[in-house]
Amino acid sequence: MTAMHKKLSEYASSLCDGMRVDSRTRGEIDREVRAHLEDHTNSLKRSGLSDDEASRRAIRSFGNPEIIARDLIVVHSQGTWRDAFLTSLPHLLVALLLTAYFRQSLVCLLATVLAAGLGAHLAVSRRVPAWSFSWLGYCLVPIILAALLLLNATHWWTLVGIAYIPCAVLVAVYVVRQTASRDLLYVSLMLAPWAVITAWCMATQNLSSIRSGSLDANGVRSYGRELVGSFVTLAVSSFVFARIRPRWGKALALIIPQAVVFGYVLLFCGQQVSLWGWLVAGLAIVLVSLPTMREFRG
Amino acid sequence: MTNYEREFLKGSTDCLILSVVNDGPTYGYELIKELESRSGGYFHFREGTLYPALHRMEQEGFLEGRWQTLPGGQERRYYYITPRGKEMLAHKRAVWSDFSAAVKAVFKPEAG
Secondary structure, eight states, X not given: OOHHHHHHHHHHHHHHTTOOSOHHHHHHHHHHHHHHHHHHHHHHHHTTOOHHHHHHHHHHHHOOHHHHXXXXXXXXXXXXXXXXXXXXXXXXXXXXXXXXXXXXXXXXXXXXXXXXXXXXXXXXXXXSOGGGHHHHHHHHHHHHHHHHHHTTOOTTHHHHHHHHHHHHHHHHHHHHHHHHHHOHHHHHHHHHHHHHHHHHHHHHSOHHHHHHTOOOHHHHHTTHHXXXXXXXXHHHHHHHHHHOXXXXXXXXXXXHHHHHHHHHHHHHHGGGSOHHHHHHHHHHHHHHHGGGGXXXXX | OOHHHHHHHHHHHHHHHHHHHHXXXXXXXXXXXXXXXXXXXXXXXXXXXXXXXXXXXXXXXXXXXXXXXXXXXXXXXXXXXXXXXXXXHXXXXXXXXXXXXXXXXXXXXXXX
């Protein structure tokens, strides 16, 4: 690589490296910026400038990489209507799954399984696009639930627990870290269902039944409509998250539904939730909302 | 270019880009040179600012970007105008025509 190409490459990298957009979009922007700089540099060289001077001028006339990167992030942070629908789809599917459970409907169940399979296939084939983070949160549910169940394991299951639980924690930490490296807001988007699930678990179950893994179906049934409503609320907020451009708006779209669910649980199930239940539910909501706080600074 | 001219250019960027792309598909660098050449050097963009505008217009469905290989083997992202972009251009041109006619009339009122 010549000194000129190195200089152009460094500039393109400084523009694209910290850009919180899809890796595919970032790659395309990188190629486009490099192509532009090469064209301009070659044109300046043809007019008699040296390699060094031509690349320096091409870079200068391209502009401040931080400002350009910021403007490009704003443009690409708004998903299409299709992206918005796919972001909200996993929450709608959970709402549909719950409806299937409460109404014993086979059609709802089949529709959920088909749509979930289609969504997973699309997410993998599109190399983890932005909308797939709302699906990723649900993918962690079986991993973490199995770990919670193994906490109270007896006999040889204790050995399975000893081996499995650290692996499950490592997987969860790895997924959160990878998501945070892409964009902190996606961490909140991914974990949003966790805050809602925790709030409802604390409202409808007692801690000992959660620890033993024997959940009380009657507790869940008595709040069936509200549970479905919570996931529909999450779906609406995810839709808004994907479509809205300002980052503070995205942050609000993530915080508001959790506050609504927490407020609802507080108002209507307040008497039956223990202090520990409140602490756990409140902590879950705070932790899930924490990554959005950066958007309200300054 | 004064701040007033810069603000004026900012409001007209979409229309200028659509006008050039409407005459044939083009890529970023070529587009900037064409704008400079057609305006006799009056429109001199800070080059990097063009790409957020191009990407935004692509997201809005006015343009479509496609990678193409030039005869020399280099790849460039060509922008094509879409039917929606053509509609938008026609609308913006009509608005501009009415606006400039009205401004001219105010600046130089014809003798009654």
